Amino acid sequence: MAGKNRSRGPLDYGRSPWLIGFGILVFVLLYAPIVQLIAFSFNDSKRNIVWQGFTTKYYKVAWENASLVEAFTNSIAIAIMCTVVATIIGTATALWLWRFRFPFKAGAEGVMALPIVIPEICMGIAVLVMYSRIGGWMRTFESGPIHWWNELFSIWPLNLAAITAAHIAFSFPFVAVVVRARLAGFNRELEEASKDLGATEWQTFRNVVLPFMMPGVIAGALLAFTLSLDDFVITFFTAGPETNTFPVKVYSLVRRGVSPDINAASTALIVITLVATVLAMRLQAPSKSEG
Amino acid sequence: MENWKENRVVFWVTALPGIFWLTVFFLIPLALIWGMSFGEKTSIVDIEITGTFANYARAFKEVYLLIIWKSIWISAIACALCLAIAYPIAFGICFSPPRWRPLLLLLIILPFWINLLIRTYALIAVFRTRGTLNYFLEWLWNLAFMDKLIGPYEPLELLYNNGAVIVGMVYVFMPFMVLPLYATIERLDRSYLEASLDLGASQWTTFWKVTVPLTMPGIVSGVILVFIPMLGMFLVPDLLGGTNAIMIGNVITDQFKAANDWPFGAALSFLLMYVTFLALALRAFIGSRSRGRVGV
Numbered sequence: 001m002a003g004k005n006r007s008r009g010p011l012d013y014g015r016s017p018w019l020i021g022f023g024i025l026v027f028v029l030l031y032a033p034i035v036q037l038i039a040f041s042f043n044d045s046k047r048n049i050v051w052q053g054f055t056t057k058y059y060k061v062a063w064e065n066a067s068l069v070e071a072f073t074n075s076i077a078i079a080i081m082c083t084v085v086a087t088i089i090g091t092a093t094a095l096w097l098w099r100f101r102f103p104f105k106a107g108a109e110g111v112m113a114l115p116i117v118i119p120e121i122c123m124g125i126a127v128l129v130m131y132s133r134i135g136g137w138m139r140t141f142e143s144g145p146i147h148w149w150n151e152l153f154s155i156w157p158l159n160l161a162a163i164t165a166a167h168i169a170f171s172f173p174f175v176a177v178v179v180r181a182r183l184a185g186f187n188r189e190l191e192e193a194s195k196d197l198g199a200t201e202w203q204t205f206r207n208v209v210l211p212f213m214m215p216g217v218i219a220g221a222l223l224a225f226t227l228s229l230d231d232f233v234i235t236f237f238t239a240g241p242e243t244n245t246f247p248v249k250v251y252s253l254v255r256r257g258v259s260p261d262i263n264a265a266s267t268a269l270i271v272i273t274l275v276a277t278v279l280a281m282r283l284q285a286p287s288k289s290e291g
Numbered sequence: 292m293e294n295w296k297e298n299r300v301v302f303w304v305t306a307l308p309g310i311f312w313l314t315v316f317f318l319i320p321l322a323l324i325w326g327m328s329f330g331e332k333t334s335i336v337d338i339e340i341t342g343t344f345a346n347y348a349r350a351f352k353e354v355y356l357l358i359i360w361k362s363i364w365i366s367a368i369a370c371a372l373c374l375a376i377a378y379p380i381a382f383g384i385c386f387s388p389p390r391w392r393p394l395l396l397l398l399i400i401l402p403f404w405i406n407l408l409i410r411t412y413a414l415i416a417v418f419r420t421r422g423t424l425n426y427f428l429e430w431l432w433n434l435a436f437m438d439k440l441i442g443p444y445e446p447l448e449l450l451y452n453n454g455a456v457i458v459g460m461v462y463v464f465m466p467f468m469v470l471p472l473y474a475t476i477e478r479l480d481r482s483y484l485e486a487s488l489d490l491g492a493s494q495w496t497t498f499w500k501v502t503v504p505l506t507m508p509g510i511v512s513g514v515i516l517v518f519i520p521m522l523g524m525f526l527v528p529d530l531l532g533g534t535n536a537i538m539i540g541n542v543i544t545d546q547f548k549a550a551n552d553w554p555f556g557a558a559l560s561f562l563l564m565y566v567t568f569l570a571l572a573l574r575a576f577i578g579s580r581s582r583g584r585v586g587v
Contacts, residue, residue: 011484013386023383026376030402030465033413036423040416093309100302102295112309115317118567119523121540122560125547126320129327129557169316172309201301230406232526237547247408254412254530258419266409277404281397 038270041263058260059268068265071249075229078160078245082167082228087221089168090175091213097176098183115170116177124237127166131238159243166238167228174227175220182216183209215283222280226273328558338554346558355542355559362538365453365528366521369460373468373517374510376461381472381509385479396473403466411530414459418449418531425449451533459527464520468513475509476502508578515574519567539563 013019044055062068097109115123186209194204210217232247239248246269253262295302328347330340349355384395402410417423429444438444449455483505487497503510525540532538539559546556 011386011481011488013382016383019379019383019386022379026380026465027398030399030462033417033462034402034405034410036416037409037413089308089312092305096302096305096309099293099305100295100298101292102302111318112313115313117519117571119519119540119560119563121523121525121543122321122324122564122567123317125543125556125560126324127316128547129323129553130316130320133323165316169312172312176309201298226404230404232406232408247406250408250412251526254408254415258412258416262412266406266412270405270409273404273406274401277401278397 034270037263038267041260041267043260045260058264062261062264062268065261067244068246068249068253068261071244071246072265072268074160074244075246078164078167079225079228081164082171083221083225085164086168086172086175086224086228087217090172090220090224091179091217093172093176094179094183094213094216095209098180112173112176115173120170120231120233123166123170124234127169127234128237131162159240163235163238163243163245166234167231170231170234171224171227175217175224178220178223179213179216182213182219186212219280219283222276222283226276226280229269229273229276324557325561327554328561330554330557332552332554346555347562349555350559350562358537358542359539359562361453361536362522362540365456365536365538366460366518366524369457369464369521370514370518372457372461373465374514376465377468377472377513378510381469381476384469384473385476396469399466399469401466407463407526410463411459411527414462415450415530418455418458420446420448420450422449450531451535453532453536456528456532456536456538459531460521460524463527464517468517471512471516472506472509475506475512479505511574511577515570519570522566523563 039051041058042054042056043051044057045052093112097105097112102108190208190212191204194208195201199207230247231245232251235245235248236251239245246265250262250265253259326340327338329342329344330338331343331345333339350359380399384392384399387395415422419425425446428447432438432444479502483501484497487501488494492500522538523540523543524538525544528536528538528541529544543556543559543563546552546559550556
């Protein structure tokens, strides 16, 4: 290494062996449990302690566990639905707060950030209480006299819709934050130029603002996706006994102890979330260099 | 920025979706539990809002005060440990070669995106009686011929105590602490450090008298960002602490599940909210003060 010849300056903390050693130790400790979890999903041993050889049979076991697969599909379905709606609402909110000056704006910003800052458990029980209040009323809604309405609920059952609605409520403020951060780098003169040249409000949005904020929107969407997919607390409270999402299902399994098929299922979820996250980060990265 | 009156249509089109969703699925539910915290159970399913403070009074009884106190000190210790680990990490990343920084930051944040439940589960496999850590300790024990001298290794009971909960919290939240610290340390004007060192202060003095005060906003942000979710945490104490390390989150959950005392659970969760608001106000206060002083 070329750096070895140079002596370390007083501010060259980046090359302090203590700091590097500590950093490596922390990284190892941070990843070791996760690596172990993934490794042991391929371990050919029920008790999951000593390495017995490579197998993928626990992926098959997990796959054949009907309730686990159902919980997984529920989670994915909820996450996709949540992503679509939360991205639209979050983007609108970001545009609103970015573009306009209005009375009590600081208050509105504070309230919009509330779902991000309050403990999850408070939100979970709040939504639980509301659903229990309006539950009966919603049920009559679900099997109402209107035909197409019933059709709608047969495709997207009420309990899934209830969980999705709660997920949207806590994830769209995150989308709004991400999109607004992207918009902060937008040159407003471009918007004015577009309007001066005769473009309508919609044309300006569609052809000038939207292309610019698109990386932020996609990053926000992926964030909403992972938030929804990962959520345990809020689903734990809002899901009825008959509906499971993946984290809630895993929780009920984990309470009974460690077993390799949970490792296999967890590994699948880790891969999905990490792919979404890395994608989101790659999309967000150029915004910094451009801005 | 445009005045909202100049374009009311766009204003309302962008404002209403968020306002609607937040009101229906967040603010109204919160108002409901706030009301419920002043209510009483009249039967197994019915709750009447009577304006009583009995639920809050009950929360201040000794049993619950002890749990609240325990939640606070467990979170405080875990938070302090997070800071002690995250600060050198954030510092190291800031002073590493620029092209490495995004990668190092990504590596730190990545575990944070893995499901909390899965990370906690991963820790169970490490800490349980026949887990990795006990295997490792046994290997060390035998390596030092202790099995010949003293006797066979007795696996330690590492799970289901306060220590396990603290370790779990630190493991889960440490990455979250790095971000605000990194953001402030990166903006730190290094000429202050140079000046301090040039004027004869030692590295140690410079760190405590210059670096720490200048990065205080980041420290405060990080501490609050981590402390609030720790305080309301329910999964980690539930899975790693068992019945020995009950925190306020577990008590609240219990009121809404097994114990079925919703008004009391509502009162407890609102106490948690008040603590949260207090912490946020504190952050805003310290933030505005330090901005005034340092002139950032």
